[in-house]
Amino acid sequence: MSPLSGETKPAKALVGGRYKIINQLGAGGFGRTFLAQDIHLPNQPQCVVKHLLPQTEQTATLQMARRLFDREARFLYQLGNHDQIPRLLAHFEEDQQFYLVQELIEGQPLNRELVKGHPCSQERVIALLIDILQVLAFVHQQQIIHRDIKPSNLIRRQGDDKIVLIDFGAVKQVSSQNINPETGETHLTVSIGTQGYMPHEQLAGRPRFSSDIYAVGMVGIQALTGVHPKNLKENPTTSEIDWQHYAKQVSPELAHILDIMVRYDFRDRYQTAAEALEVLASLPRQQLLSLAEEEIPTQEITGESQSGMELPIPDIRKLANTTVPSSMITRSQSRTTPQLDITEHSRGSATNRTTLSIPQRLVKLGLITVSITILGVGLVLLKTFLSAQATGENTDYKADYITEYKTDYSTEAKVTAEQLLDEADQLRKSR
Template sequence: MGYESVINSQADEGILGSMEQTLLGGRYQVVRRLGSGGFSRTFLVIDIHLPNHPRCVIKQLKVQDKDTGTLDMARRLFDTEAQVLYQLGNHPQIPALMAHFEEDQEFYLAQEYIEGSRLNRQIEEGKPWSETRVVLLLQEVLEILSFVHRQQVIHRDIKPSNLIRRHRDGKLVLIDFGAVKQVTSSPLLDAETGATNITVAIGTHGYMPNEQYAGKPRFSSDVYAVGILGIRALTGLHPQKLEEDPITSEIAWRQHAPAVSSSLAAVLDKMVRYDFRDRYPTAQEALEALQNLPNPLHGLVGTQIYQTWMKGANGRGPTFPGDENDTAVGPAETSEPTAFADDQDSTSLFPVDLAYSSGKGTAPPPAASSALDFQPFPRRRSLVLGSLLGIVGTGLVFWRSGLTIALELNGAEPAIPFQASAVPVLTTDLGILLPPEEKAAFLTRQGDRLRHQGRYPDALATYDEAVKSQSDYAAAHLGRCRTLIALKRPIEAITACDDALAYSTYYPEAVRSKGNAEEQRGRLLAALALYESTNNLMPAMFEAWLDRGRVLQKLGRSAEAIAAVDQAIARNRESAEAWTVRGQATWTLKRYDQAIIAAEKALQIDPNYGPAKELREQARQTLGR
């Protein structure tokens, strides 16, 4: 099947003019074109059927060959891929797929609109990142990609322009799972190898490993791309400028980052091995390797400090493919943006190297391969410090309890920090280095991790610190709300959610969480109204549909509960609670066979789910089966 490879800009403008007069899918009004790729056009639209006309992104996929057989195959594969995207959209750092439809033999995806700045605005040619900055980036990308791989999906196009730093909470969002890639190939996976059965090479030059060029990507192909992303940031060189070893075909990159620690270099080397069998098999294994690096600070103390990166790279806001003032990033990258915005304010958490000043210019300190590799100067040339010092001679160092620093006083070389006791944990040490805006974002992420671990008092204290740092940081208030709900303090939770909504006008997650608090208080009608509002604001949010169904069942409105929970199941079929609520509602309506089927499905997902076991036992006692 063929696709348009080039979209004429003049024709685009004419099409856009006509599209602005038409409602796509009967509900989406085109505002403007965002970008064009080899297979698609992307538009910013508003949904006129929902209150407040929320914005979203429409990707139009064009099929050049429109004979019946080709269209039928495209339609089948498109629908299959859309189901995958619905499932992936349940992750908070992947844009939710809100709708997919066909109109006039064209295919359309409606996706969540992400306000943020693309990562290729920060990864600039000739400007290497520090090691700490690279490790934090790799960990965040691999955390998202681990989820993708668990869903048996290979992204196949990891690169800077497909990562967006979201303005709302500073988190990275992975985009461009475009169904167009699956339309041109089979989406089926080999259960043993993890490879997709495809015959067309899909991806971006420089980020594609050998097997992907051959049309046989594995999960480790994505690991390769993430490794290349790290090497690009670490060296400041576009991957197409990196040479290969003529004998082994391995990428020769270390000479461009001579200060990199041996431990991180070893991980990156394994991520980008020429033979896919020598790489980490999935993102999860690569993530674990990064998390097990011997020095959790990766040279942070004494060499780096965090700053706020305002208004995108070089003071500019995010840009889109084709923008004349887009930041130069080396050889052109094919990009098919799926969800991004043009908000001119961009605040992201990025560390930058602290310049070491001397009469002979600046020079970065040598990086240590691990905490145990830090070596002190001879006693006559060093000074052991136990407090925070300013600039002395050639170096600036930081101190926190338990850390001892060696400082070169008069020599030409920069200071080399060494470890006299345990390295302080990353969360603690970064707290003294971050400005207020970035400290709030960093602490909120730490609070999220603590909350997910069930450490609610610690999480609440961390969110409180984030709010102290920046009182209008909406994500921190939302974290407080969710934690207070877990602690069974719903009145305080409602106040926290109201604070989040006061600082962020569009925050469906906060609306839903406020509904959870109202439900916990027993105010079911108030909770229902909030869940319905969340459904309108973000139709793709599975949890809000489930909440709505659960409350409707509590209110005795079982038929409506089934309709709501069916919406939840359509977005996530692997929820034991959703199937159980459906079973309870059908049982109330005396649809006993349906209730039993729903209970069995719930127990297949979670054999120990109590409410489902109770429903099945009720069926046995009442019906004798």
């Protein structure tokens, strides 16, 4: 009897000798998923236990399932190196049943956000697609196809709001493969995927990397329109998804990208997540710049606007719920912010003069002070001269006084020199 069979209460079941089942999270054709506790670790942290059910108990089928299980477990270990993919904690076989133990992600599935009849904004959809494709690009680099991308397998992680990709469909091969006992051929008992998110080649059992791109595109269309993919019809002529009449607000650029992602022919889609991401990542910059230009009014700069008040510049990061590079914000502001030509406007308005630093102001003040002093002295001298011209007698008196002073001074100087020479001659004679 299986440890998780119907005769055993899941809340008390213990699998792998250490994982205590708390309750069942989900069930399907491939197996069941349980919330559990690891009783061998301190604080008994919670985890997720996935119980995979092989379709038959044939020896050949079990051997093939065992090989697939080991291979897919190694892939999950490798994928767990990414921050937005749950870590694989353990995998084991017990009573011919296969178990995976994975990290528990705290958050809510995306299907709770995508409410029917409530479309998301274009900017939010772009951010969502980029977040999903960044994780999927890592998965595709490991040469792995997810095969079951849908809102319920995309968890909005609590704490940082990042999208975490869970429930890889490749593991479901373990419980969906069967072997024909007569021919020895293997085949899938059921298709891996979900209706509405699964393209026709995957439905036929031939999934490709672009099959994941199709699923991501359908998630984006669902978010943008508020319509579940199973309710979207195909164009009877082209077999393409007819969806744009549900989202008239979508830009032609984003609509074109989504159309390519969900092409009927897989060869016409983006072939990998990295290719889709490269095209989509350039879209927010163009759209945010155009939105910013629409938000900033065209305003003529007048004397009132130059009075020192700053013109309002909207924050472009508030225009979308997506991560916008700071370099993009700088570029958008430089394109839309009115710039003042100082040399042109300074001719008619004193408020447009170049602001001087403190040292420059001190030098300028000193020069002004010296100029005023020189000007004052010049005015005093000029006033004195004009007064002298007005009275001729005073002028002659001053002239005579100066001449007499010079004559007396020179005469006195000559007498003094002659006396010195006479005294010198008398001194020589006495010797």
